[in-house]
Amino acid sequence: MNNLLNKIINDTKIYANQGEVATYIPELSKMNKNISGIVVVDMENNIYSAGDTNIKFTIQSMSNIVTLILALMDHGEKVFDKVGKEPSGDPFNSLKRLTNINTHKPFNPMINAGSITITSMVKANNKEERIERIIKLIKDLSGNKDIEINMDVYNSELKTGDKNRSIAYFLKDKNILEGEVCDVLDTYFKQCSIEINCFDLANIGATLANDGISTISGKRIVPSEYATIAKAFMFTCGMYDDSGEFAVEVGIPAKSGVSGGIFCSVPNKMGIGVLGPSLDKKGNSIVGIEMLKILTNEKKLCIFN
Numbered sequence: 001m002n003n004l005l006n007k008i009i010n011d012t013k014i015y016a017n018q019g020e021v022a023t024y025i026p027e028l029s030k031m032n033k034n035i036s037g038i039v040v041v042d043m044e045n046n047i048y049s050a051g052d053t054n055i056k057f058t059i060q061s062m063s064n065i066v067t068l069i070l071a072l073m074d075h076g077e078k079v080f081d082k083v084g085k086e087p088s089g090d091p092f093n094s095l096k097r098l099t100n101i102n103t104h105k106p107f108n109p110m111i112n113a114g115s116i117t118i119t120s121m122v123k124a125n126n127k128e129e130r131i132e133r134i135i136k137l138i139k140d141l142s143g144n145k146d147i148e149i150n151m152d153v154y155n156s157e158l159k160t161g162d163k164n165r166s167i168a169y170f171l172k173d174k175n176i177l178e179g180e181v182c183d184v185l186d187t188y189f190k191q192c193s194i195e196i197n198c199f200d201l202a203n204i205g206a207t208l209a210n211d212g213i214s215t216i217s218g219k220r221i222v223p224s225e226y227a228t229i230a231k232a233f234m235f236t237c238g239m240y241d242d243s244g245e246f247a248v249e250v251g252i253p254a255k256s257g258v259s260g261g262i263f264c265s266v267p268n269k270m271g272i273g274v275l276g277p278s279l280d281k282k283g284n285s286i287v288g289i290e291m292l293k294i295l296t297n298e299k300k301l302c303i304f305n
């Protein structure tokens with residue numbers, strides 16, 4: 001496996017030229033678009049890796065899976081009274097459908113409107129407790145006790161997050177988002193700014209692939225039914241408005257973030273974490289997708305095989 005991963009890193013580096021790092025959050029523009037890494041963790045906790053796997057980057061909307069799990073643990077499927085289950089087919093930060101339809105319900109928990117609503121549903125007495133719960137679950141899912149927020153990225157999001165503010169105030173006006181908008185957004189910006197590396201992503205994916213049980217500690221982290229729901233949303237909505245294309249070309253549950261990370265959960269087989277900060281027009285890592293195409297093809301990982 002390590003040989004295959006090294007070959008994948010070398011064969012896909014060239015694709016970085018075809019995209020750009022995210023710049024709308026200025027701090028993200030500092031990432032080097034030519035780095036790339038890949039980690040695989042199987043159900044026996046064997047770890048395989050290649051490339052720039054120790055580089056830290058922010059989790060961005062890959063955190064939406066974590067908050068979805070917490071909201072499900074807090075409210076059960078009542079979560080879906082507020083947020084739908086359908087792919088939107090629109091860019092992740094679009095206001096279009098939100099303002100067009102009668103119910104104004106966000107289409108799914110992976111787009112910004114849905115994920116900001118989900119963040120507001122994570123039970124806590126105050127915003128400090130809410131972000132602590134999110135960080136705690138990321139620590140448990142990844143088995144990494146040193147997870148922290150990157151305050152430079154957080155401040156950068158805070159300065160430039162007006163699109164998210166407009167989404168949140170609109171949702172508050174429609175009685176979908178509860179609580180103080182400022183507090184909810186503060187948590188949302190912080191959760192997106194949590195630092196992880198490819199190992200953390202692969203471990204999160206492995207825990208979900210293993211029915212919610214950590215392959216590191218052997219402890220149940222996520223109830224089985226919510227691990228299943230998380231993988232379903234990863235599959236249908238995890239790769240922005242390219243999720244259908246990714247389902248056909250790669251065929252595994254995956255969630256992407258604008259930092260260039262993608263984590264995947266191949267049921268009962270493995271978790272995969274990849275990094276490649278050069279993004280395509282939809283916001284997905286170009287190198288990351290090419291790496292996953294080769295790996296899934298070589299190892300016959302498509303869930304419909």
Ligand code: GLU
Binds near residue numbers: 093192256259
């Ligand atoms: N913090 C980013 C935003 O809200 C997350 C985007 C993403 O990774 O999809 O715009």
